[in-house]
Amino acid sequence: MAVTPQLEPGGEPLPFAAPAQRDPALEEFLAEASTLLTRWLATAEQRPPLPALSVMPAVEPEAWGLSSERLLGDLQLVMEGAFNANHPGAIAHLDPPPLAASVVAELICAGMNNNLLAEELSPSLSRLERSLCAWLARQLGLGETSGGVLASGGSLSNLTALVTARHRRGLAQNPRAVVLASADAHVSLNKAIAVMGLPPEALVTVPVDACGRLDPTLAADRLRDLETAGRPVLALVATAGTTVRGAVDPLSDLAALCRPAGVWLHVDGAIGAVCGLSPRHRHRVEGLGLADSITINPQKLLGITKTSSALLLREPETLPAAFGTGLPYMEPSWGEAHGGECGLQGTRSGEILKLWLGLRQLGLGGIEAVIDGAIERRRCLQGLLNPLALDLVSGPMHLLAFAPTGADPDQAERWARHTRQRLLERHLMLSRPLYGGRHHLKAVLGNPHTREEHLGAVADVVNASLVDGALGP
Numbered sequence: 001m002a003v004t005p006q007l008e009p010g011g012e013p014l015p016f017a018a019p020a021q022r023d024p025a026l027e028e029f030l031a032e033a034s035t036l037l038t039r040w041l042a043t044a045e046q047r048p049p050l051p052a053l054s055v056m057p058a059v060e061p062e063a064w065g066l067s068s069e070r071l072l073g074d075l076q077l078v079m080e081g082a083f084n085a086n087h088p089g090a091i092a093h094l095d096p097p098p099l100a101a102s103v104v105a106e107l108i109c110a111g112m113n114n115n116l117l118a119e120e121l122s123p124s125l126s127r128l129e130r131s132l133c134a135w136l137a138r139q140l141g142l143g144e145t146s147g148g149v150l151a152s153g154g155s156l157s158n159l160t161a162l163v164t165a166r167h168r169r170g171l172a173q174n175p176r177a178v179v180l181a182s183a184d185a186h187v188s189l190n191k192a193i194a195v196m197g198l199p200p201e202a203l204v205t206v207p208v209d210a211c212g213r214l215d216p217t218l219a220a221d222r223l224r225d226l227e228t229a230g231r232p233v234l235a236l237v238a239t240a241g242t243t244v245r246g247a248v249d250p251l252s253d254l255a256a257l258c259r260p261a262g263v264w265l266h267v268d269g270a271i272g273a274v275c276g277l278s279p280r281h282r283h284r285v286e287g288l289g290l291a292d293s294i295t296i297n298p299q300k301l302l303g304i305t306k307t308s309s310a311l312l313l314r315e316p317e318t319l320p321a322a323f324g325t326g327l328p329y330m331e332p333s334w335g336e337a338h339g340g341e342c343g344l345q346g347t348r349s350g351e352i353l354k355l356w357l358g359l360r361q362l363g364l365g366g367i368e369a370v371i372d373g374a375i376e377r378r379r380c381l382q383g384l385l386n387p388l389a390l391d392l393v394s395g396p397m398h399l400l401a402f403a404p405t406g407a408d409p410d411q412a413e414r415w416a417r418h419t420r421q422r423l424l425e426r427h428l429m430l431s432r433p434l435y436g437g438r439h440h441l442k443a444v445l446g447n448p449h450t451r452e453e454h455l456g457a458v459a460d461v462v463n464a465s466l467v468d469g470a471l472g473p
């Protein structure tokens, strides 16, 4: 009887990497895949940012497994239909090109196939995650005993924060608890509220000022009203970098409001918290370190491959307090708690590896340079657009949105749709968010490949769209 299972009678062994000698088939497969990928990245400018509908490969497995050559051919088809983040005109969303070391680390991570659920399944990676999260939290000002945990995306980091805050405040069983945030806060808070079993009204929103920032006077009023109404506030969520315009709420003022009231301050810094890593840009998120918890998404501006998000906390021991279940089928943790007891996810890949390697590849100078470049490009585009014919909305980050001055919602919708199409024809991709009841065009300038000529081309198309009568009746 054969001990090693075979793919077909008398054929090749099953395609798992050989454990006792080099595996030439795997080496060749990896080398060819690497060539395929680097070629795809290197030809980004020859394809549009947003590809036309492409041919898709067969989806179902065939009776017998395919050769690596066939697999690579199928992969190529999927890549041809993929969003092309490496194109310099890809400035629509918070999805920059991938940072080189994070691509490499992602591959190594897959090969190690460790599991952050428990330390015995990820001994070095669990320690790496704990120490890098602690470093990040200290850098952002959360204090010497701070720390955190990675999660698959900012939505999950925000949910983890709110569940932790609710537990810490002793409100886990209280159906009257609410969350306070600005009207421009991210939609992931609505999802979090739903998952937490609270009604939609449990997300109480406060209007923003003319700069898109949560107004602390109105927030103070709301806190007082809620107290009078006997509605306990489980957290106030401030945003450091709102999704449409990159506004940063007045974090110090809000912290001053939360502290005496015993309200947990969570900062959704999915976009802006990276500024806290750079002395030159820290002022953009002034007061960040006064938070109880912070969401940071290195997958956005820093280009760490997706997903890369962390929840950082002043008191990281509140995580296992909220999520600890004991893992009776695992050896005890030799740190404070297993990864699987510090959040919602059980099995989780070692995403820390690509964040760690990416930050080491950039260095502090590189992190600063990435932010410098993004802010500079936003300023440049802002300077090129016609300020008399456009309402420009922005903030201290690298996001800029705009709509024609005086356009009503219908006109703005038509203008945004047509202008986005004109831009796409020139391989320039902007997004079309609805903001303040009107469609805007939005540029996110985190793509390091975007040059002045691309911004000039964007401005030409946009400014030309505004000449008299172009908005139509």
Ligand SMILES: *Cc1c(COP(=O)(O)O)cnc(C)c1O
Binding pocket: 094, 152, 153, 154, 155, 156, 158, 186, 188, 239, 241, 242, 243, 268, 269, 270, 271, 297, 309
């Ligand atoms: C992107 C974003 C999120 C959500 O992050 P995901 O990784 O997409 O889940 C949350 N908050 C803000 C402000 C964001 O911009």
